[in-house]
Amino acid sequence: MVADLFDGGPLAVSVSSPIRVLVTGGQGQLGRDLGEVLAGGVPDGGVADDGSGILADLTPGRCEVLSTDIDTLDVVDRGAVRSVVDGFRPDLVLHGGAYTAVDLCESDPDTAFAVNSMGTRNIAEATAAAGAHLVYVSTDYVFDGSLDRPYREWDRTNPCSVYGRSKLGGELEVRAICGASATVVRTAWVSGAHGANMVKTVLRLAAADPDGELRFVDDQHGCPTFTADLARAVIRLALDRRPGTFHVTNQGATTWFGFAQATLAAAGGDPGRVKPIATTDLTPPRPAPRPANSRLDNAALRLAGLPLLPEWTESLGRLVRTLAPGTGSARATISRDESVPVPPGEGADR
Numbered sequence: 001m002v003a004d005l006f007d008g009g010p011l012a013v014s015v016s017s018p019i020r021v022l023v024t025g026g027q028g029q030l031g032r033d034l035g036e037v038l039a040g041g042v043p044d045g046g047v048a049d050d051g052s053g054i055l056a057d058l059t060p061g062r063c064e065v066l067s068t069d070i071d072t073l074d075v076v077d078r079g080a081v082r083s084v085v086d087g088f089r090p091d092l093v094l095h096g097g098a099y100t101a102v103d104l105c106e107s108d109p110d111t112a113f114a115v116n117s118m119g120t121r122n123i124a125e126a127t128a129a130a131g132a133h134l135v136y137v138s139t140d141y142v143f144d145g146s147l148d149r150p151y152r153e154w155d156r157t158n159p160c161s162v163y164g165r166s167k168l169g170g171e172l173e174v175r176a177i178c179g180a181s182a183t184v185v186r187t188a189w190v191s192g193a194h195g196a197n198m199v200k201t202v203l204r205l206a207a208a209d210p211d212g213e214l215r216f217v218d219d220q221h222g223c224p225t226f227t228a229d230l231a232r233a234v235i236r237l238a239l240d241r242r243p244g245t246f247h248v249t250n251q252g253a254t255t256w257f258g259f260a261q262a263t264l265a266a267a268g269g270d271p272g273r274v275k276p277i278a279t280t281d282l283t284p285p286r287p288a289p290r291p292a293n294s295r296l297d298n299a300a301l302r303l304a305g306l307p308l309l310p311e312w313t314e315s316l317g318r319l320v321r322t323l324a325p326g327t328g329s330a331r332a333t334i335s336r337d338e339s340v341p342v343p344p345g346e347g348a349d350r
């Protein structure tokens with residue numbers, strides 16, 4: 001029996017043959033949750049069924065997944081990329097592997113462009129040669145933040161950091177090599193159960209100094225996004241082979257100050273401990289400039305009638321309950337291995 005599983009494309013596959021999915025950055029925040037969802041599971045902090053039926057056709061065993069990361073597939077190595085893709089013969093390639101240390105990118109632009117731009121060129125080239133569909137995960141930092149409304153997919157990009165320019169370089173490579181048919185997903189302010197992020201930073205700081213003040217900037221506006229939700233949307237777009245660029249974030253927007261307050265409140269702490277500061281008050285100043293406004297309007301999803309991700313506060317609550325099981329008590333607590341080696345206000349890609 002043959003079924004057309006992809007409403008966005010003509011690929012007809014036997015229902016009995018698994019869909020082969022190659023994931024890059026598989027050990028990262030998003031990569032871990034992509035693997036979990038593709039295996040038919042529910043990521044920590046996620047929901048089994050959000051009522052949208054978004055992945056109703058993704059039954060356990062439907063996909064054969066090859067999850068790679070820098071130790072198993074360094075995307076900078078063109079030959080290795082080609083060899084892995086040729087050997088696995090994926091139907092779909094989910095490319096989330098990236099050099100995401102925004103500040104370090106400023107002092108090491110060669111690594112940023114090697115991984116995020118050239119690495120994406122290598123992935124795009126091998127994906128195109130295999131006839132597979134590529135989903136490239138990009139960032140809100142491709143925008144300069146000067147607009148006074150949320151950015152739509154068709155707004156002019158103008159990154160203000162090396163990281164942003166290197167990720168935009170990846171977008172250009174995808175379009176140059178795979179053409180219009182590839183999917184570019186721009187996301188923002190990412191947090192998940194695995195890896196370094198802002199939620200863990202707030203919980204760690206709150207636990208380390210239970211009566212101290214926490215200071216976070218109140219002049220950078222964005223859309224917090226949770227990998228348990230993001231992974232489902234990325235996979236849906238991939239299964240449908242949706243062409244074009246999509247902004248995919250949780251709904252609603254805030255500042256890092258608002259995000260820190262909400263995180264503390266969700267953990268049963270006192271949000272009044274969080275004080276707002278200006279970006280110019282950060283000591284030491286961050287090497288990479290950040291856009292003051294990187295809110296992303298999920299216009300393409302909305303206008304295509306595709307399900308939007310939940311409100312960010314809802315998903316934040318779920319993640320905090322996962323990370324700090326004592327939620328509702330007066331103190332947020334996290335285990336040692338969740339400590340995050342980043343300064344206040346910073347996440348992996350922040």
Ligand SMILES: NC(=O)c1ccc[n+]([C@@H]2O[C@H](COP(=O)([O-])OP(=O)(O)OC[C@H]3O[C@@H](n4cnc5c(N)ncnc54)[C@H](OP(=O)(O)O)[C@@H]3O)[C@@H](O)[C@H]2O)c1
Pocket residue numbers: 024025026027028029030031069070071073074075076095096097098099100115119137138139140167187188189190191195196347348349350
């Ligand atoms: N985090 C955010 O707030 C944010 C915001 C907007 C967009 N994004 C984008 O979303 C995607 C997923 O983000 P994330 O937060 O899940 O990132 P992440 O946790 O940093 O995961 C990225 C993964 O890629 C790996 N990697 C680094 N260099 C590589 C290479 N040369 N070859 C293969 N893999 C390599 C990293 O390994 P190491 O850990 O060893 O470096 C890491 O496991 C990225 O493309 C990022 O640019 C993230």
